[in-house]
Amino acid sequence: MELTLLGTGAPDGLPRPACPCAACAVSVGEAARAATALLVDGALLFDLTPGPAFAAARAGRSISGVRQVLLSHPHDGPAVEFPAGLPAPGRVPDGRELSVISGHRVRAVALDAPGTGYEVTGPDGDRLLYLPPGGAPAGLSSSAAAPYDAVLLDVVGRPDALARLRGAGAVTATTDVLAVHLDHDVPPGRELRRRLAAAGARAVPDGTSVTVGDYHAVPDVPRRTLVLGGARSGKSVEAERRLESFPDVLYVATGGTREGDRDWASRIALHRERRPASWRTAETCDLVPLLAEDGPPLLIDCLALWLTDAMDSVGAWDDARWADGGAAALAERVAALVAAVRATSRTVVAVSNEVGSGVVPATASGRRFRDELGRLNAAVAAECEQVLLVVAGQTVRLRG
Numbered sequence: 001m002e003l004t005l006l007g008t009g010a011p012d013g014l015p016r017p018a019c020p021c022a023a024c025a026v027s028v029g030e031a032a033r034a035a036t037a038l039l040v041d042g043a044l045l046f047d048l049t050p051g052p053a054f055a056a057a058r059a060g061r062s063i064s065g066v067r068q069v070l071l072s073h074p075h076d077g078p079a080v081e082f083p084a085g086l087p088a089p090g091r092v093p094d095g096r097e098l099s100v101i102s103g104h105r106v107r108a109v110a111l112d113a114p115g116t117g118y119e120v121t122g123p124d125g126d127r128l129l130y131l132p133p134g135g136a137p138a139g140l141s142s143s144a145a146a147p148y149d150a151v152l153l154d155v156v157g158r159p160d161a162l163a164r165l166r167g168a169g170a171v172t173a174t175t176d177v178l179a180v181h182l183d184h185d186v187p188p189g190r191e192l193r194r195r196l197a198a199a200g201a202r203a204v205p206d207g208t209s210v211t212v213g214d215y216h217a218v219p220d221v222p223r224r225t226l227v228l229g230g231a232r233s234g235k236s237v238e239a240e241r242r243l244e245s246f247p248d249v250l251y252v253a254t255g256g257t258r259e260g261d262r263d264w265a266s267r268i269a270l271h272r273e274r275r276p277a278s279w280r281t282a283e284t285c286d287l288v289p290l291l292a293e294d295g296p297p298l299l300i301d302c303l304a305l306w307l308t309d310a311m312d313s314v315g316a317w318d319d320a321r322w323a324d325g326g327a328a329a330l331a332e333r334v335a336a337l338v339a340a341v342r343a344t345s346r347t348v349v350a351v352s353n354e355v356g357s358g359v360v361p362a363t364a365s366g367r368r369f370r371d372e373l374g375r376l377n378a379a380v381a382a383e384c385e386q387v388l389l390v391v392a393g394q395t396v397r398l399r400g
Contacts, residue, residue, distance in 0.1 A: 001040055001041055001104075001120070001122035001124070001126045001128065001211070001212040001213075002040070002041055002042075002209055002210070002211055002212070003038060003039070003040055003128070003150070003152075003209065003210045003211075003212060004038070004039040004056070004059050004061050004207070004208070004209045004210075005036070005037075005038060005039075005178075005180070005204060005206060005207070005208050005209075005210070006034070006037040006038070006039055006049045006052055006055040006056060006059065006206065006207070007033060007034035007035045007036050007037045007049035007050075007055065007206050008033045008034075008036055008179075008180050008181075008182055008203065008204065008205070008206055009032075009033030009034055009035055009036060009181070009182050009183070009206075010033075010035070010036075010133060010181050010182060010183035010184075011035050011036075011073065011133060011181075012035070012183075013032075013033060013034050013035055013050070014027045014031075014032060014033040014182060014183060014184060014188075015027040015028075015032065015184065016183075016184060019184060021184050022187065023184035023185070023186065023187045023188065024184050026187060026188060026189070027184070027188050030205040030206075031188035031189060032206075033182055033205075033206055034049045034050055034055065034206055035047070035048070035049045035050065036049070036133075036152075036180040036181050037049035037052060037055070038130060038152065038180075039056060039061060039063065039066075040104065040120060040122075040128075041102060041104070041122070042061060042062065042063075042065045042066070043065060043066060043067045043068070043100065043102035043104065044066065044067070044068050044070065044100065044102070044104055044106070044120070045063060045066045045068070045069045045070070045086070046070050046071075046072060046118060046130055047070075047071060047072055047073065047132075048069070048071075048081075048082065048089070050081060051081060052081070052083060053083050055206070055207065058207050059206075059207035059208075059209065060209075061209070063083065063086065064085070066086055066087065067087065067100055067101055067102055068087060068098070068100050068106070069086055069087050069088070069089040069090070070089070070090065070091055070092065070106065070116075070118060071089050071090065071091045071116070072091070072115055072116050072117065072118060072130065072131070072132035072135075073115055073132050073133070074113075074114035074115045074132070075114075091108070091116050092106060092107070092108035092116065092118070093108060094108050094109070094110040094116065095107075095108060095110065096108055102123070103122070103123035104120060104121065104122055104123065105120070105121040106118055106119070106120050106121075107119040107120075107121075109129070109131075109137055110137070110138040110139060111131070111132070111135040111136060111137060111138055112135070112136050112137070112138045113134050113135045113136070114135075115132035115133075115134070115135045116132065117129065117130065117131040117132065117135055117137060118130045119148075122212065126149045126150075126212040126213050127146070127148050127149050127150075127212075128148055128149060128150040128151065128152065128212055129148045129150075129151045129152070129153070129165075129170070130151075130152045130153075131151075131152070131153040131154065131158075131161060132154075132181070133154045133157060133181035134154060134157055134158060134181075135153075135154070135158065135161065136153075136158050136160060136161030136164055137161065137164055137165065146169075146170075147169060147170060147171060147172040147174060147175050148165075148170055148171065148175050149174075149175065149176065149212045149213045150175065150176040150177075150178065150210070150212045150213075151165060151170075151171055151175055151176070151177050151178070152178045152179075152180045153177075153179070153180065153181075154179070154180065154181040155177065155179040155196060155199055155201045155245065156179060156182065156183070156185055156186055156195065156196075157181065157183070157185070159199060159241075159244040159245035160244065160245070160276055160278075162177065162199060162201070162245040163244065163245050163246055163247045163276065163278065164247065166245070166246060166247055167247030167248065167278075173200075176202075176210070176212070176214075176216050177199070177200055177201035177202070178201065178202060178203070178204065178210070179196050179201050179202065179203045180203075182203060191395075194395070194397070195241070197221075198221065198222075198241070198242045199221070199242075199244075199245040200221045200245070201245075202216065221347070222384070222385040222386035222400055223346075223347050223348070223385060224341060224344070224347075224348045224350075224383060224384040224385050224386070225239075225242060225348070225349045225350070225384055225385070225386045225387070225388065225400075226350050226352065226377070226380055226381050226384045226386075226387045226388070227239045227242075227349065227350070227351050227352070227388045227390060228352055228353070228354040228377060228381075228387070228388065228389045228390070228398075229351075229353070229354055229389060229390035229391065230353065230354055230355075230357075230358070230391070231353070233390045233391060233392065233393065234390050234392075234393040234394075234395075235351050235353075235390040236301055236302075236351055237393075238388065238390050238395055239299055239301065239349045239350075239351045240299065242349050243297050243299055243347075243349055244276055246296075246297055246347070247278055247296070248278060248279075248280070248296035248297075249276070249278075249279045249280075249296055249297045249298075249299055250279070250280050250281075250282055250290070250295065250296055250297070250298050250299070251279050251280065251281045251282070251299050251301070252281075252282050252284065252287065252290060252298055252299065252300045252301070253281060253282070253283045253284075253301060254283075254284070254285050254287075254300065254301065254302060254303070254305040254306040254309065255283075255301075255302075255305045279299075285305075285306050285309040285310070287300065287306060287337055287340065288336055288337060288340040291337075291340035291341060291343070291344040291346065291348070292340060292343070292344070293346070294345060294346070295346060296346075296347075297346060297347035297348065297349070298346055298347070298348045298349070299349045299350075299351075300348065300349070300350040300351065301350075301351040302350075302351040302352050302353065303350055303351065303352035303353075303373075303376060303377070303380065304352055304353040304355075304373055306337075307334075307369070307372060307373055307376055308369070310330055310333045310334070311330060311368075311369065311372065313333075314326040314327075314329040314330045314333070316330060316365075316368060316369075316372075317365045317368075319364065322368070330372065334372075334375070334376055334379065337376075337380075338379045338380060338382075338383060341380055341383045341384070342383040350380060350384075352373070352376070352377050352380070353373065354377070354389065355369075355370050355373055355374070356370060356373075356374045381398075381399065384399070384400070385399075385400045386399060386400030387399040387400065
């Protein structure tokens, strides 16, 4: 099957009309996107974009051979021009299958939100899934047991939809995941590409044609990532975002609980509210066994609290104990953790504080912690495919 994306934007397009936001301001040229519409083999048209005939002509295609126009949005989607000569637009009831004279089979997929998803099987057996904005499958049919060749969905707005598809085996490493319905939530260009690459997805400009089943170079999701940042920099949000499109994540909280500390309790509650419901939580500083096991991705938050616990256990705050074996004992613990990070087969995203750029601590123990955390961060970073620094909510790629 050949797909031509006549539009790849949100229903209101990008930039949004009269929107003053920074993302809309820079959405010009190839970064501008009309409402998402998909032309399949010149025979099927999914959703409508402003001026579809001209959009197709700009892409070197024609819509004169369209045999079926299907709508996915709730309430028929945005109000756009409907060219004369095309079949009347409609939709397939959930669970029903439509056979088109062109040899395509279209099956409607039930969603957890208003709208209709479509599973398309081409004459040669290639399969794609197209979901409307804000939609995720409510349940996958037996026909979705085999991976799709291509999936088009709202990756930015509904990363959990991609997680569900991965969990069901409908999306694998060979599936071409294309982000559509792109809005002004994420600035276009490098930041959008970075966010999508972390989810194993990509975006293409309006008018791009894609052959389903062909290999496309999408950056591999890094297996080990270290996210650094200062206090309230957004580092934990960035770490969580990197795994929100994957199912069965194990969130490893190294801070534990603190009786009577209301501020700590509110922080923990905020983190829990942000996490997808499918994630599990383990409160532990015993990271080496977790890294040695097979299992779902690990999100470790954070290494600074792990180091605090490790320094507590070796008496690092007492100068005499530190000199009399404490430093050597901590070095052994750090070396064991770094070796486990190097040897792990799991996907790992670890969070740590960057404390070396601030005020020099006034106490010897504070300076000791700063120095040891700097060494730990450097050692873990050396074993990670990707290292990120988050400053004021903005992510800078240091490695990978």
